[in-house]
Amino acid sequence: MKNTVNLRGIAAQLVEQVIDKGQSLSTVLPQAQRQLADKDRALLQELSFGVIRFLPQLDHIILQLMDKPMKGKQRVIHYLLMVGIYQLRHTRVPPHAALAETVQAAVSLKRHSLKGLINGVLRTYQRRQSEFTFEHVVDSVKYLHPSWFINRIKAAWPDGWASILDANNSRPPMWLRVNTLHHTRDDWLNLLQEAGISATTTPLSPQALCLEKPVGVTLLPGFQAGWVTVQDLSAQRCSLYLDPQPGEKILDICAAPGGKTTHILELANNAEVTAVDIDEQRLSRVAENLERLKLTARLICGDGRYPDQWLEDQHFDRILLDAPCSATGVIRRHPDIKWLRRDSDISELAILQKEILEAAWRRLKSGGTLLYATCSILPEENSRQVADFVASHSDARHVILPGGTEQGLQVLPSELGGDGFFYAKLIKH
Numbered sequence: 001m002k003n004t005v006n007l008r009g010i011a012a013q014l015v016e017q018v019i020d021k022g023q024s025l026s027t028v029l030p031q032a033q034r035q036l037a038d039k040d041r042a043l044l045q046e047l048s049f050g051v052i053r054f055l056p057q058l059d060h061i062i063l064q065l066m067d068k069p070m071k072g073k074q075r076v077i078h079y080l081l082m083v084g085i086y087q088l089r090h091t092r093v094p095p096h097a098a099l100a101e102t103v104q105a106a107v108s109l110k111r112h113s114l115k116g117l118i119n120g121v122l123r124t125y126q127r128r129q130s131e132f133t134f135e136h137v138v139d140s141v142k143y144l145h146p147s148w149f150i151n152r153i154k155a156a157w158p159d160g161w162a163s164i165l166d167a168n169n170s171r172p173p174m175w176l177r178v179n180t181l182h183h184t185r186d187d188w189l190n191l192l193q194e195a196g197i198s199a200t201t202t203p204l205s206p207q208a209l210c211l212e213k214p215v216g217v218t219l220l221p222g223f224q225a226g227w228v229t230v231q232d233l234s235a236q237r238c239s240l241y242l243d244p245q246p247g248e249k250i251l252d253i254c255a256a257p258g259g260k261t262t263h264i265l266e267l268a269n270n271a272e273v274t275a276v277d278i279d280e281q282r283l284s285r286v287a288e289n290l291e292r293l294k295l296t297a298r299l300i301c302g303d304g305r306y307p308d309q310w311l312e313d314q315h316f317d318r319i320l321l322d323a324p325c326s327a328t329g330v331i332r333r334h335p336d337i338k339w340l341r342r343d344s345d346i347s348e349l350a351i352l353q354k355e356i357l358e359a360a361w362r363r364l365k366s367g368g369t370l371l372y373a374t375c376s377i378l379p380e381e382n383s384r385q386v387a388d389f390v391a392s393h394s395d396a397r398h399v400i401l402p403g404g405t406e407q408g409l410q411v412l413p414s415e416l417g418g419d420g421f422f423y424a425k426l427i428k429h
């Protein structure tokens with residue numbers, strides 16, 4: 001017989017996989033959700049995302065409740081205690097249910113003997129909860145980010161750093177992109193409203209809608225038929241700035257899972273798009289997205305630094321380089337980034353970005369446009385990258401985008417409702 005599923009136990013294991021084994025929550029969570037009913041999937045997501053978001057504060061509380069925190073093989077129980085305390089502090093789960101289910105998780109985690117300890121720690125927390133405030137603690141606990149990251153953000157954004165960190169700790173809105181090959185945005189919005197779902201528009205993308213509350217995609221009219229795609233507002237702005245035209249040859253050089261490839265094809269339906277990614281598995285998601293939207297592109301698995309290895313002697317009218325980056329602009333969507341990234345990653349990523357940019361530039365036609373984009377908010381990957389590139393390429397002209405500067409357009413996650421993103425539009429003489 002199947003064991004009864006205990007969501008708190010699974011959540012604790014997911015947190016362990018992220019924090020101790022360096023796995024990404026967006027990989028391990030969907031695998032764990034596969035076996036669950038819709039309602040349980042949502043709760044598992046809430047618990048695992050919540051703990052990862054509030055990790056330093058939950059740690060701080062546990063350290064005050066226990067003489068010795070759980071280590072080694074029992075570490076999963078430390079994460080289970082976090083799950084328990086997270087429910088009591090931040091969710092509407094009735095406290096008696098939160099407590100009973102969390103204690104019971106010890107059984108599904110084969111730690112029966114620790115039930116009493118878990119019960120004791122959680123009950124002590126309940127008694128003492130008013131003691132736990134975070135005004136006078138170190139910044140990493142107060143703002144829920146690692147110190148190295150806070151230092152970088154303070155240096156880059158001396159005025160806005162606290163609002164950026166607050167935005168990173170918030171829950172992201174769900175943005176959609178209406179496929180205007182099927183409906184105008186207003187027509188599809190009417191269908192959405194008829195389905196009882198409210199959304200608002202923005203002048204920043206003529207295809208974008210922001211849902212009042214996130215919903216499962218199966219509730220969106222025509223999702224399977226390709227009428228709409230889930231994509232953040234800031235991500236939508238990449239293909240808009242690229243401005244693809246019908247019939248053009250376009251290279252999307254870091255394309256997976258294909259959010260921007262498909263947008264390009266919706267904007268310029270008969271463009272000849274080549275979509276490349278180094279990761280074969282991720283590239284298969286581009287194929288799935290193209291199929292759902294009934295669009296066509298040439299897909300290549302290859303390293304963007306070495307186009308000669310996978311591309312014949314071909315040049316492009318437009319190139320989108322949505323570069324691999326620190327993803328520091330999308331922490332509200334992927335809070336595990338805070339714990340998976342290391343300070344040293346930033347300079348390594350900047351080198352990789354520079355190499356792909358150099359290689360892509362050589363494949364751009366004279367008069368062609370390259371849009372360099374990242375979902376980072378760090379100057380090393382963005383404004384500095386572009387300034388260095390323009391200074392060392394006499395055939396490159398940087399076009400200032402509305403609201404941008406000589407060194408590109410940086411959008412912060414604390415502004416405009418979209419993720420943190422960077423864009424620079426370069427024209428080749």
Ligand SMILES: C[S@@+](CC[C@H](N)C(=O)[O-])C[C@H]1O[C@@H](n2cnc3c(N)ncnc32)[C@H](O)[C@@H]1O
Nearest residue numbers: 254255256257258259260278279303304322324
């Ligand atoms: C920001 S994501 C791209 C998102 C995508 N443009 C979209 O809109 O769905 C960056 C991608 O770069 C890919 N990548 C990383 N290093 C690469 C390289 N050297 N060459 C090509 N692709 C690379 C990653 O596999 C990842 O899919």
